[in-house]
Amino acid sequence: MQHFPDARSVVRALAPDEPVILNRPHAAARAARFFVEKFPGRSLYAVKANPSPDLLQILWDNGVTHYDVASIAEVRLVRSVLPEATLCFMHPVKAPSAIREAYHQHGVRTFSLDSVEELAKIVDACRDEAGEPAQDLRLCIRLRVSSEYSELSLASKFGCDLTEAPALLQETRQHADWLGVCFHVGSQAMTPFAYVQALERVRAAIAEASVVIDMVDVGGGFPSVYPGMEPPPLEDYFQVIHQHFYNLPIAYNAELWCEPGRALCAEYSSLIVKVEKRRGDELYINDGAYGALFDAAHVDWKFPVRALEDDLIKPEMDFAFYGPTCDDADYMQGPFPLPEDIQAGDYFEIGMLGAYGAAMKTDFNGFGAAERIIVTDEPMASLYDGSRTRPEADNVVSLR
Numbered sequence: 144m145q146h147f148p149d150a151r152s153v154v155r156a157l158a159p160d161e162p163v164i165l166n167r168p169h170a171a172a173r174a175a176r177f178f179v180e181k182f183p184g185r186s187l188y189a190v191k192a193n194p195s196p197d198l199l200q201i202l203w204d205n206g207v208t209h210y211d212v213a214s215i216a217e218v219r220l221v222r223s224v225l226p227e228a229t230l231c232f233m234h235p236v237k238a239p240s241a242i243r244e245a246y247h248q249h250g251v252r253t254f255s256l257d258s259v260e261e262l263a264k265i266v267d268a269c270r271d272e273a274g275e276p277a278q279d280l281r282l283c284i285r286l287r288v289s290s291e292y293s294e295l296s297l298a299s300k301f302g303c304d305l306t307e308a309p310a311l312l313q314e315t316r317q318h319a320d321w322l323g324v325c326f327h328v329g330s331q332a333m334t335p336f337a338y339v340q341a342l343e344r345v346r347a348a349i350a351e352a353s354v355v356i357d358m359v360d361v362g363g364g365f366p367s368v369y370p371g372m373e374p375p376p377l378e379d380y381f382q383v384i385h386q387h388f389y390n391l392p393i394a395y396n397a398e399l400w401c402e403p404g405r406a407l408c409a410e411y412s413s414l415i416v417k418v419e420k421r422r423g424d425e426l427y428i429n430d431g432a433y434g435a436l437f438d439a440a441h442v443d444w445k446f447p448v449r450a451l452e453d454d455l456i457k458p459e460m461d462f463a464f465y466g467p468t469c470d471d472a473d474y475m476q477g478p479f480p481l482p483e484d485i486q487a488g489d490y491f492e493i494g495m496l497g498a499y500g501a502a503m504k505t506d507f508n509g510f511g512a513a514e515r516i517i518v519t520d521e522p523m524a525s526l527y528d529g530s531r532t533r534p535e536a537d538n539v540v541s542l543r
């Protein structure tokens with residue numbers, strides 16, 4: 144991969160006609176070290192947020208040893224890039240063939256589930272050649288919890304509720320060498336209280352089931368920083384989680400896990416786009432809803448933008464974007480503030496696309512291409528660049 148100092152130097156050197164993904168390895172490394180050093184337990188990287196092999200290697204090199212995978216393709220990918228990593232198959236609904244391959248060929252021992260049907264599937268798929276059940280399964284019951292404090296809900300699809308959890312915990316304990324409880328509060332949880340509420344649910348389920356619990360996994364949901372979404376410091380989340388974990392009725396040596404996706408990789412990537420046409424306050428650009436801007440189109444996510452031309456001198460105004468495909472839905476309403484005099488042929492940078500951005504690009508309508516380049520400047524915003532001081536600051540982040 145080519146190296147440049149920043150987006151401007153890329154535009155000056157290459158004047159790219161196709162979008163360019165800018166990767167910042169130092170930002171991902173810094174996020175990984177932050178979780179490894181400060182989270183009071185183990186941090187698994189949720190691979191779906193960005194499965195780039197380069198990123199997986201950076202996280203591994205900076206101390207992330209466990210990976211939350213959700214499909215057999217993710218199992219194979221991480222296994223091929225990181226032969227020694229511990230893989231945890233945390234999708235509660237899996238194909239039997241995926242479970243079989245993960246267990247027998249890739250050394251996966253940890254699986255999540257939210258129903259007795261899935262338990263039976265796992266037990267069956269992991270039998271040895273003589274048909275004997277596996278003795279080393281590490282199973283994790285996914286509880287449904289509220290997503291009310293998060294920007295993106297994960298509350299309706301997976302997880303058993305409190306009326307089902309105790310029986311499922313008791314039944315699963317019979318087949319598991321090691322039993323955990325997991326949940327997901329929804330992505331971009333804007334307050335640590337989201338985890339408090341969820342951990343109270345865990346407490347209720349465990350108390351009712353009265354089984355030995357070896358692990359509690361608080362899932363993902365740790366926020367990054369975007370315009371209009373500036374969360375409290377992550378240390379506050381860690382502290383509250385630790386305190387409530389500590390008070391649970393669990394084995395004295397029980398482990399605490401988390402599964403950050405977004406928080407580990409949002410700062411890793413940004414995108415250079417070119418304006419193809421301007422129509423009033425609408426810019427037609429060369430990436431969009433079927434590219435790295437899926438969330439900007441589908442859930443109105445506000446990503447930060449900055450112009451890359453020196454000759455744009457007017458104050459900013461709000462723009463909406465059209466992506467390159469022929470589909471009307473390829474539209475990002477924003478608003479995205481850019482200089483009033485921006486026009487066709489100009490470039491700008493869209494930041495914080497390392498999570499659920501670069502990973503979502505498709506080839507629909509022939510617009511999937513993007514070069515990848517490493518840059519060394521700071522991401523447009525950071526939770527980890529030392530600009531935030533505790534304890535007095537509750538909303539201090541650097542937004543450039």
Ligand SMILES: *Cc1c(COP(=O)(O)O)cnc(C)c1O
Pocket residue numbers: 189191192211233234327329330331362363364365402403404405406498
């Ligand atoms: C998506 C997902 C994550 C990561 O969520 P973030 O909000 O990106 O931190 C973690 N665990 C599971 C089970 C997920 O589905």
